[in-house]
Amino acid sequence: MKFPRFKGQIPFRMDLKYLLKLIFRYQTSESKKESAEACFRSYFQREATFMSSYRVGLYFSLNILKLEPGTEVLIGPLTIPDAIHSILFNKLKPVFVDLDPADHIVDLASLRQRRTVNTKVLIVTYLSGLAPSSEKMKSLVDFCLEYQIQLIEDVTQAYGATVGAKVGANINGHFFGQFGRFAIGSFSAGKLVTSTYGGVVASSAADKKLLKDLTAEFTSEQSRWILFYKHLYFCVLNLITQRAIFSFLTYPWLWLTWSSKVSDEKPRLLAFLEKFDPFNDEFLKVRRECFPRDFFFRLNDWKFELLIESLSRLPEVVKRRQEKARYFCSRLAPEVRQHLPPAVENFSGSNYYHFPIRSPIRNEGLREALFFGGIDLVGYGLNLCHRESIFSEYTQECPQADLIKQNVLFLPFHEDYSLVELDDIAEKVNQKIQPFLSSLEVELR
Numbered sequence: 436m437k438f439p440r441f442k443g444q445i446p447f448r449m450d451l452k453y454l455l456k457l458i459f460r461y462q463t464s465e466s467k468k469e470s471a472e473a474c475f476r477s478y479f480q481r482e483a484t485f486m487s488s489y490r491v492g493l494y495f496s497l498n499i500l501k502l503e504p505g506t507e508v509l510i511g512p513l514t515i516p517d518a519i520h521s522i523l524f525n526k527l528k529p530v531f532v533d534l535d536p537a538d539h540i541v542d543l544a545s546l547r548q549r550r551t552v553n554t555k556v557l558i559v560t561y562l563s564g565l566a567p568s569s570e571k572m573k574s575l576v577d578f579c580l581e582y583q584i585q586l587i588e589d590v591t592q593a594y595g596a597t598v599g600a601k602v603g604a605n606i607n608g609h610f611f612g613q614f615g616r617f618a619i620g621s622f623s624a625g626k627l628v629t630s631t632y633g634g635v636v637a638s639s640a641a642d643k644k645l646l647k648d649l650t651a652e653f654t655s656e657q658s659r660w661i662l663f664y665k666h667l668y669f670c671v672l673n674l675i676t677q678r679a680i681f682s683f684l685t686y687p688w689l690w691l692t693w694s695s696k697v698s699d700e701k702p703r704l705l706a707f708l709e710k711f712d713p714f715n716d717e718f719l720k721v722r723r724e725c726f727p728r729d730f731f732f733r734l735n736d737w738k739f740e741l742l743i744e745s746l747s748r749l750p751e752v753v754k755r756r757q758e759k760a761r762y763f764c765s766r767l768a769p770e771v772r773q774h775l776p777p778a779v780e781n782f783s784g785s786n787y788y789h790f791p792i793r794s795p796i797r798n799e800g801l802r803e804a805l806f807f808g809g810i811d812l813v814g815y816g817l818n819l820c821h822r823e824s825i826f827s828e829y830t831q832e833c834p835q836a837d838l839i840k841q842n843v844l845f846l847p848f849h850e851d852y853s854l855v856e857l858d859d860i861a862e863k864v865n866q867k868i869q870p871f872l873s874s875l876e877v878e879l880r
């Protein structure tokens with residue numbers, strides 16, 4: 436059996452249905468927006484305001500805080516460059532904090548060390564949908580309360596994830612996105628809740644009113660053809676990662692064109708097509724002066740329908756992922772399990788958007804060994820923004836974040852995988868990782 440690095444989060448049938456709908460239905464009505472708002476209100480337990488993207492939601496959320504220029508905003512470095520732009524466009528100062536290898540969320544010690552009297556905001560991204568322990572979450576919330584820091588949660592990868600039921604009665608069982616002044620999520624393609632493009636800000640009713648005033652001038656819709664292309668692109672990805680097609684066509688093609696550098700270099704066609712994606716800021720060479728006009732659009736009925744459908748599937752999807760993750764971990768050898776970030780084994784909290792494993796030495800060697808064993812995999816695509824030359828004046832040491840980006844790989848994981856498939860992946864990982872574990876032992880000796 437062969438396994439792809441990415442498998443569409445929504446069934447191929449549904450992707451195709453929405454591609455066809457996109458051709459014929461492209462209008463905006465208040466009623467669809469209200470239905471979608473009601474669904475997200477009930478999910479977040481507070482008001483929801485739709486945005487064109489996460490980054491625009493972050494830009495506006497920071498804007499309504501009306502902070503003094505130069506106020507410091509703490510943020511983990513593994514994020515999109517436009518998150519840093521959103522801070523800078525509000526005349527605020529980004530301060531990078533290191534990440535915690537246990538859960539890929541900000542590191543508490545680094546937070547305390549980098550906070551100053553000018554710190555007023557903390558942006559926390561729940562990477563990979565890993566659920567930190569209740570103690571860690573409580574410490575984060577307490578830290579913000581103690582120093583009167585506004586917490587902003589990036590829930591893009593954490594839909595359906597909850598804080599586990601261990602300690603801290605008032606935190607248990609809550610979905611991520613219910614702790615901060617704002618919770619902001621992206622609905623970009625591939626997420627557990629998606630509308631191909633889009634985003635949401637969960638907030639109080641008073642903040643919603645302010646956000647609504649700011650977004651009132653978004654009267655235009657996104658170009659149908661940009662949306663069509665992006666959705667088509669994901670339909671194709673979904674198709675070529677279907678079991679049989681991947682095993683008999685896609686994998687052999689990857690095998691023939693395999694290069695160990697492939698994780699850094701995008702296939703040329705992909706890189707070319709991504710030029711048309713307004714939100715592709717991965718390879719920005721110069722710092723932006725402002726967000727381009729095509730960042731600001733309102734969502735239409737097509738997106739709202741897709742959102743309602745994918746949000747309604749979420750509880751079942753996360754439940755199945757959690758069950759399968761528990762089973763999968765039980766099939767991994769104990770020495771391999773030691774290389775999972777501990778939050779991976781928080782089976783009742785994490786949503787398994789990704790299934791991260793820390794490569795014992797460097798990820799390229801393990802990646803190659805697993806690829807030739809039938810498992811194609813990659814790690815975080817997000818940028819290490821503290822290392823981006825366009826933000827050089829804000830550079831800070833974040834060694835743990837560097838290691839997370841360099842050494843973490845995502846094992847193939849999907850709620851549709853059968854137990855036999857999970858056994859196969861676990862067996863291959865157990866086998867292929869052994870030589871790396873032995874050489875690590877030699878190095879440590």
Ligand SMILES: Cc1ncc(COP(=O)(O)O)c(C=O)c1O
Nearest residue numbers: 488489490515591621623634714
């Ligand atoms: C954690 C996280 N935050 C933010 C974003 C960006 O979202 P958007 O493109 O909607 O601005 C992404 C995109 O993949 C992401 O993974």
